[in-house]
Amino acid sequence: MSQAAMKRIYSMPESLKDTSNHYCPGCGHSVVHRILAEVLDEMGLRERTIGVAPVGCAVLAYNYFNFDMVEAPHGRALAVATGIKRVQPDKLVLTYQGDGDLAAIGTAETIHAANRGEKISTVFINNAIYGMTGGQMAPTTIEGLWSTTTPGGRDLDRDGYPIDISRMLAVCPRTVYIERCAITSPKNIRRAKRAIRKSFEIQMKGLGFSLVEILSPCPTNWKMSPKEAWMWIEKVLERTYPLGVIKDLTESGDGG
Amino acid sequence: MMVRTTFAGFGGQGVLLMGYVLAHGAMLKGLNVTYLPAYGAEMRGGTANCTVTLSDEEIASPVASQPDILVAMNAPSLERFEPTVKPGGLIFVNASLIEVSPQRSDVSEVRVDAVKLAREVGSDRAANMVMLGALVGKTGMLEVEEAVRGMAEATKGKEKFFDLNKAAIERGAAFICEGR
Amino acid sequence: MPSERMLMRGAHVVGEAAVRAGCRCYFGYPITPQNELPEYLSSRLAEVGGTFIQAESEVASINMVIGASAAGARVMTSSSSPGISLKQEGISYLCGQELPAVIVNMMRGGPGLGNIAPSQADYFQATRGGGHGDYRLPVLAPSGCQELAELTFLAFELADTYRNPVMLVGDGLMGQMMEPVVFPDPIDPKDLPPKDWILDGCKGRPPRAIYSLFLEPPVLYQHNLHLQGKYDRIAAKEVRFEHYQTEGAEVVVVAYGTASRIAKGAVNRLRREGLPVGLFRPITLWPFPKEALRQMAQNGIKIAVFELSLGQLVEDVILTVGARSEIYFHGIPGGPIPTPAEVEDYIRSVMSGDGRVGRRVEV
Numbered sequence: 067m068s069q070a071a072m073k074r075i076y077s078m079p080e081s082l083k084d085t086s087n088h089y090c091p092g093c094g095h096s097v098v099h100r101i102l103a104e105v106l107d108e109m110g111l112r113e114r115t116i117g118v119a120p121v122g123c124a125v126l127a128y129n130y131f132n133f134d135m136v137e138a139p140h141g142r143a144l145a146v147a148t149g150i151k152r153v154q155p156d157k158l159v160l161t162y163q164g165d166g167d168l169a170a171i172g173t174a175e176t177i178h179a180a181n182r183g184e185k186i187s188t189v190f191i192n193n194a195i196y197g198m199t200g201g202q203m204a205p206t207t208i209e210g211l212w213s214t215t216t217p218g219g220r221d222l223d224r225d226g227y228p229i230d231i232s233r234m235l236a237v238c239p240r241t242v243y244i245e246r247c248a249i250t251s252p253k254n255i256r257r258a259k260r261a262i263r264k265s266f267e268i269q270m271k272g273l274g275f276s277l278v279e280i281l282s283p284c285p286t287n288w289k290m291s292p293k294e295a296w297m298w299i300e301k302v303l304e305r306t307y308p309l310g311v312i313k314d315l316t317e318s319g320d321g322g
Numbered sequence: 323m324m325v326r327t328t329f330a331g332f333g334g335q336g337v338l339l340m341g342y343v344l345a346h347g348a349m350l351k352g353l354n355v356t357y358l359p360a361y362g363a364e365m366r367g368g369t370a371n372c373t374v375t376l377s378d379e380e381i382a383s384p385v386a387s388q389p390d391i392l393v394a395m396n397a398p399s400l401e402r403f404e405p406t407v408k409p410g411g412l413i414f415v416n417a418s419l420i421e422v423s424p425q426r427s428d429v430s431e432v433r434v435d436a437v438k439l440a441r442e443v444g445s446d447r448a449a450n451m452v453m454l455g456a457l458v459g460k461t462g463m464l465e466v467e468e469a470v471r472g473m474a475e476a477t478k479g480k481e482k483f484f485d486l487n488k489a490a491i492e493r494g495a496a497f498i499c500e501g502r
Numbered sequence: 503m504p505s506e507r508m509l510m511r512g513a514h515v516v517g518e519a520a521v522r523a524g525c526r527c528y529f530g531y532p533i534t535p536q537n538e539l540p541e542y543l544s545s546r547l548a549e550v551g552g553t554f555i556q557a558e559s560e561v562a563s564i565n566m567v568i569g570a571s572a573a574g575a576r577v578m579t580s581s582s583s584p585g586i587s588l589k590q591e592g593i594s595y596l597c598g599q600e601l602p603a604v605i606v607n608m609m610r611g612g613p614g615l616g617n618i619a620p621s622q623a624d625y626f627q628a629t630r631g632g633g634h635g636d637y638r639l640p641v642l643a644p645s646g647c648q649e650l651a652e653l654t655f656l657a658f659e660l661a662d663t664y665r666n667p668v669m670l671v672g673d674g675l676m677g678q679m680m681e682p683v684v685f686p687d688p689i690d691p692k693d694l695p696p697k698d699w700i701l702d703g704c705k706g707r708p709p710r711a712i713y714s715l716f717l718e719p720p721v722l723y724q725h726n727l728h729l730q731g732k733y734d735r736i737a738a739k740e741v742r743f744e745h746y747q748t749e750g751a752e753v754v755v756v757a758y759g760t761a762s763r764i765a766k767g768a769v770n771r772l773r774r775e776g777l778p779v780g781l782f783r784p785i786t787l788w789p790f791p792k793e794a795l796r797q798m799a800q801n802g803i804k805i806a807v808f809e810l811s812l813g814q815l816v817e818d819v820i821l822t823v824g825a826r827s828e829i830y831f832h833g834i835p836g837g838p839i840p841t842p843a844e845v846e847d848y849i850r851s852v853m854s855g856d857g858r859v860g861r862r863v864e865v
Binding site: 114150 | 557
Binding site: 342345346349354355356357358359381382383384385386387388475 | 842
């Protein structure tokens with residue numbers, strides 16, 4: 067077979083650095099990194115992208131993503147991104163944040179950036195647990211889920227309800243698009259990738275703020291095998307956090 | 323030459339504007355000047371005061387140990403600031419609102435029926451500019467024209483009050499200089 | 503061309519000077535007594551096509567500063583004491599990430615909510631680094647409106663030169679006070695030297711990352727030594743201070759900012775009587791003007807520290823002067839504004855050694 071007839075079916079996205087990462091086996095971050103990088107490659111945006119890394123398991127994301135990045139203090143990614151976007155309005159500015167970063171310590175920054183309608187894209191990794199610090203309760207930890215700081219499982223009377231930040235943000239008039247996805251199957255992964263792409267398109271059109279929430283497995287801290295973790299998302303976690311489009315103003319033309 | 327003047331009254335009497343006008347007039351004349359308003363808690367109680375320092379040399383402290391001159395627009399201000407005035411100093415009293423005179427014998431009093439004179443030139447509300455006119459007329463720290471120039475600069479954007487304010491400054495000065 | 507002479511409120515002077523120094527981004531959260539600064543910039547930055555955001559908190563605003571600085575802008579935030587406490591984490595990051603920024607603290611009385619009166623009680627916080635980690639930032643202490651303008655320019659210049667945040671400290675009195683000001687030549691941001699480290703998309707170059715996380719101990723060790731080298735260069739080159747009537751003085755007051763203005767008034771009063779007194783005024787609180795103060799502190803000279811706090815500046819004086827001179831201290835906590843007459847009284851007391859006002863500090 068000639069060289070020309072060969073079809074390339076797999077390659078490293080240019081938007082990812084060719085390096086190994088520190089994520090645990092079965093962790094969702096590497097999958098999301100990959101699809102995010104693929105979208106940037108496909109859209110030709112790598113050289114126009116500025117990313118903001120969180121504090122949490124993805125704190126070292128700038129070692130893996132092959133585009134300009136800055137590290138934000140814990141929870142402040144959307145404030146940092148606001149500063150960047152106002153100075154470089156023609157760039158794609160994205161934040162990549164976990165649940166503790168985005169929905170606990172950074173709740174104020176998250177809500178206010180979304181409410182200002184900052185033209186920023188946020189990829190929100192929800193694994194319902196604190197990964198990097200070793201499995202403590204997250205704001206998104208569901209009722210009954212064991213963590214190192216909820217020994218009998220999350221107790222609604224003691225710990226309150228898990229927070230559904232995506233639906234809260236949907237209330238803000240200037241959030242344009244919010245979708246919740248999972249990466250539990252090839253189909254879901256493709257869907258998550260489409261959602262990320264849509265979020266980037268919305269930003270490049272200048273429509274406003276958008277967020278893609280991704281339910282992501284944490285086998286290490288859930289004390290499950292990777293397979294069990296995937297199944298647990300579908301069987302249990304999605305009951306609290308159902309998948310689907312939460313808000314989309316692009317269809318109605320109200321965006322921005 | 324260094325002169326410190328404290329202006330005091332209640333909110334709405336244009337006390338800060340008096341100081342602001344004097345400061346602008348002095349700056350345009352080429353003098354060194356500092357304008358220091360009381361702010362914060364003192365501002366909320368409905369009283370207002372500011373201190374303006376004019377000098378032909380560098381002004382070290384914007385804070386006055388003892389003002390040379392007090393312009394008291396209401397009775398509580400006279401009561402409060404009279405003790406701070408430097409011996410030999412001057413106290414301008416808004417006689418329209420203050421019946422009493424300073425208790426001290428080591429200061430001089432200048433009584434100005436500011437509201438009445440302001441009414442003569444068109445509005446009660448120009449009483450502050452009448453007092454300012456009396457201040458410059460008495461002390462000569464600015465020429466009347468310099469005070470008017472300071473007023474024009476300090477009230478940029480409110481030109482519709484220029485004629486009234488100018489008339490009030492001139493009226494206050496005339497009251498001092500011509501005794502009527 | 504320098505501006506004409508303008509009578510302006512201190513807080514407005516800082517805002518106008520920032521814009522003329524090429525600052526096009528401001529992020530802040532209201533707190534008294536510095537609100538006149540963001541209020542001024544909200545309209546002034548709009549005129550020049552800049553960015554003004556009233557953030558949801560001091561925390562958010564300092565992080566917006568991080569972003570705008572990383573993206574290459576001359577950027578400023580301002581607050582007053584409690585708000586500056588909230589910004590400390592971000593200031594530590596700015597230092598760790600080597601990002602330039604200007605932070606203005608119009609100090610008020612503390613601790614806690616304190617009051618809004620003039621105070622200098624954030625001296626330690628500013629000069630020791632109020633956040634975590636081994637870091638330093640230049641701290642500039644203007645004493646009047648003209649210097650507010652000039653030191654705002656200098657703050658941006660130092661920040662960019664050293665890729666480090668710079669703090670400008672005043673207080674409510676200085677923010678409210680009006681004095682005539684002549685601004686230096688305005689700077690067009692387009693004329694500023696390009697920065698080769700900013701994040702603006704990796705077109706035609708390898709990607710850049712700005713961070714302060716160094717998990718490998720030898721790497722963090724090297725990073726800290728690198729930062730320290732920079733702080734040493736700043737300490738060697740950027741010291742600023744003023745001598746006032748110190749020639750032949752037997753008592754020299756050491757004071758900065760508003761306190762130094764009041765002290766200068768007292769020195770003038772005493773000099774008129776022919777008394778040999780002077781004033782030494784640190785303009786950079788960090789780096790502290792050690793050499794100049796040490797040179798002056800010879801036997802026989804009494805150093806009289808005067809500050810609007812209860813023993814902060816005096817520690818740097820003790821560290822600098824040691825046992826070379828007698829050191830006296832008089833501090834006023836947040837609230838009452840002392841007059842030149844009160845400081846005069848203090849200086850007289852130091853001269854006579856009667857211990858009536860202030861106290862001798864044992865080293």
